[in-house]
Amino acid sequence: MNTREAATDLPPGETGGDWIHEALALYERPLLFYAARFCHDRERARDVVQETFLRLCRQRREAVEERLREWLFTVCRNCALDVARKEGRVNALTEEQERRRGSEPDSATRDVDVRDSVDHVLERMKALPDNQREALQLKFQHGLSYKEIARVTETSIGTVSWLIHAGLASLRERMVRSGQLGTGREARGLEA
Amino acid sequence: MSSENDTKRRAFEDDPRITAYALDELEGAERAEVEALLDEEPAAREFVAELREFSGVLSGALEAEYASGDAPLLSPAARAAIHSRADASGAVGASRPWWRRGRLIAASLVGLAGFGLAGTWWAQTQVADGFLVARLETAAPAARPMEQVPMRKSLTLSSPDGSIEYDLPALVQMEHADKALAPGEEVDLEEVEVSLVTNDPELRLRFMERARGLVDQTAGEPVLGDREVRMLDEYADELGVEFHLQPRSSGEGYDTILENDFLGVQRNPISTFSVDVDTAGYSNVRRFLRDGTLPPADAVRIEELVNYFPYDYALPKGEHPFAVDVEVGAAPWAPRHRLLRIGLRSSPLGTADRKPSNLVFLLDVSGSMDQPDKLPLVKQSLRMLVEEMDARDRVSIVVYAGAAGVVLEPTAGDYDLAILAALERLDAGGSTNGGEGIQRAYALARENFLEEGNNRVVLATDGDFNVGLTGEGELEDLIASEASSGVFLTVLGFGTGNLQDNRMEALADKGNGHYAYIDSLNEARKVLVGEVGASLETVAKDVKIQLEFNPDRVLAYRLIGYENRLLAAQDFADDTKDAGEIGAGHRVTALYEIVPAGESLAVPGWSAEFAAQQARTSSEGNAAVTPLSGLGELRLRYKQPQGTESRLLTQPLDDSLASFAELSDDTRFAAAVAGYGMLLRGSKYAGTARWRDVIDWAAGALGGDPGGYRTEFHGLAIEAQRLSAQRAERVKDR
Incomplete structure (x- = not known):
């Protein structure tokens, strides 16, 4: 149905693969971070990221270049889900059970007296439901925009907006409550 | 939270x-x-x-x-594999884009017959047959099968020099299947959406060429800016076409509607369509206006606006479950044209006659439903419905939010407390996975199937259908097959920002039910309680309407609305072709604008060449089997709710000499609503109608106004007038 117009326009001396080498250098680590959270398993994460870049090799450069980051995260996520499904490790029900567990108020949070604020935040994040945590990660750790996150996770921008809003509110509230974060509001006390 | x-x-x-x-x-x-x-x-x-x-x-x-962090990097072997594959692929040919990488202008596209698409393919940005298409890519191979999108006709685009061909289905699919789109595609402009209302490919091509030219001229990032928009506006005027400009609405999905044009009777003597009693379009548009914005044109389905109101048509008396009521008079926005108003009304059922109902509520309790206009409103709405039920009915509740759960086993309708308690306990949280939930809901419905009853799944959602396990095509198949075995589906939409209007309508359609948008308690009361017989009780299914016009009296006609309900003439008698349902107490209204024979056709889009074609075929025209008199003949086919063979009604269509003022309140009010719809869509067929006129027509036709809906409409028209004026000001100021 679709015909391709074949033409080779590469300037002499440049191998078409350079951009992939660059992409690998730039995104190997971020993708591994992202995949690791998804797969809960480092080896699998590596497989997934490798597969992602192998697929990238099959793309035409101009096709993907402008949205490279989004493409990489999307494909990485898809691969991770495929792997998980193929291994039957996750079906919709267990995924939900994990989420439910994650969203139960304090059962997953340890009450260790941690001083470092970085650890505070990371601890609290673990207690968030998976999808909120993923959205926060993509936004604040990987710097994706709402629109990009929506495309990567295949939901709508409205949902992403809500997830980030809810996740932030949840984190803030827990941290305020446990005194790890002072806010102007708290200083003013309970307010009508 | x-x-x-x-x-x-x-x-x-x-x-x-x-x-x-x-x-x-x-x-x-x-x-x-x-x-x-x-x-x-x-x-x-x-x-x-x-x-x-x-x-x-x-x-x-x-x-x-x-x-x-100490995330382990890829192993050296893995990296080496990637590098060597990268180098090997370096020789892949690059294609020359016909257009510098830019943003897509969303053109009004013709809808198409649905089918799925998977695998690797791409398209170039180009202008072809007036459609401006962006570069579209998928990961290779497709990470997941492309989701199907319901569409209507098919078209093949070819590039101006004929060297490349695209199947439009594929392109439209990418355009609309927002969730299945892979990265790499460019679909929307940052600030505005431009859509052109015309069937004429020539005009479209010229418009898009001009648009492309304008974008190319901008320095730096190619974006349609204010200046370009104004120039396009002027150009559209030159061409005599209408185009819309609206802020991009985020997250909501509407099918593009290409308005019905005037059709000449010589070539198209027969008009056929399926009835529709969905009213979601009206409440959805109302929601936009109340929020202070004009709705996107594609959210304005005129037939749904007109059908929202209870008209006082004659009640059925004979053997058929509904009566037909026709009126003809002058069209207020084109005084030399006639307005033909067709009305159907079915008898309302007394509560004693009401068939018992077996209802399964399938509720979206995902995180995004945790807003006051969503889950809480769902609960209140269902509470009202439950209060109308009694011991003969069965109610169950299934939720979907990642896991499918039966929240209430089938319970007799008079056990209010048990049902209400179950509703109360519902909470939003988690993500959505509609697939499992739907299967569970249908299973429950089948287990408690009431033979002589009304068996239905009532789906309430804000638009999240993440059907992880099933693709959209499979979902539709399930719904359709359940409907054919007697379990229907009604879809209730809630909330804003995520409304998948097109999808919900399509699903309700497949499920032999209808789709309503609930934006307030009042609307809930109207849809669920006031129309509880109508919402739930089908008295006739696969209802189709066909008109054959008399070429001696009619030159051309235009069906106002029903764009996505059109049927081919031969579908009318074909009982295997589905159509809409009528419930107890429903009214259905359809409007035609008719150009009488002898009038010259001065309507937009009717080019001289087309008119010449009309004249040429007049001598070889399709003669009706029996000669028609008056304006023509109206035919109706329907099946009984459990029937398989359709029954036919026919009725002659006579003109009257009535002026607009002489028409009944109902018809004049319906005309006002149609005018409102056309103005909101920026339709080129609105004739001489302006907001002032629509407001006056409505004011003059309030009649008894049962329920106060007409008064509310009057207020909305005033609001729409204000918002349009505001927008016009803003455009001028640029």
């Missing part, structure tokens, strides 16, 4: 837009709105500052984790 026991939460704390604003994710109109809010509430501004500070803390923490 929201706990009421702590501090009293201020409204802006629960508004995701505030968060989005704090993170610099809002633009355009939304951003302006929030800024206005912040100007009014200093406390909100402080809150934004706090949010920003906190997000800084969060970023810092995550970045620190990343920096210090």
